[in-house]
Amino acid sequence: MxxxxxxxxxxxxxxxxxxxxxxxLKWLEGRPLIVAILVAWGVAFFEYCLQVPANRLGxxxxxxxxxxxxxxxxxxxxFVFIVFAWxxxxxxxxxxxxxxxxxxxxxxxxxxxxxxxxxRS
Numbered sequence: 001m002x003x004x005x006x007x008x009x010x011x012x013x014x015x016x017x018x019x020x021x022x023x024x025l026k027w028l029e030g031r032p033l034i035v036a037i038l039v040a041w042g043v044a045f046f047e048y049c050l051q052v053p054a055n056r057l058g059x060x061x062x063x064x065x066x067x068x069x070x071x072x073x074x075x076x077x078x079f080v081f082i083v084f085a086w087x088x089x090x091x092x093x094x095x096x097x098x099x100x101x102x103x104x105x106x107x108x109x110x111x112x113x114x115x116x117x118x119x120r121s
Contacts, residue, residue, distance in 0.1 A: 007054030
């Protein structure tokens with residue numbers, strides 16, 4: 001499972017850059033929206049190159065369910081975004097966002113702690 005987590009972290013770094021990086025790229029200022037979209041798509045390609053193998057490995061080898069993979073991915077997305085927002089966007093993590101993050105961590109616990117009922121097919 002560590003390989004799955006590392007692939008998900010890498011994919012989420014690319015996705016966060018694709019979705020939010022254009023907000024701080026000075027060379028994109030004043031350019032048409034389509035340019036920002038095409039740049040984001042180019043970056044997102046690398047996200048897919050990591051996300052798809054992570055999901056396949058997690059589902060087919062590590063025995064994770066689709067639900068478990070999604071919950072893990074969302075928490076990783078949030079963690080990567082918190083770091084990105086702090087470093088790149090210069091935004092601070094306030095108490096209400098920290099509480100939201102804690103609830104997301106609880107979601108991971110509930111997704112992983114209990115064995116699903118019935119066959120996975």
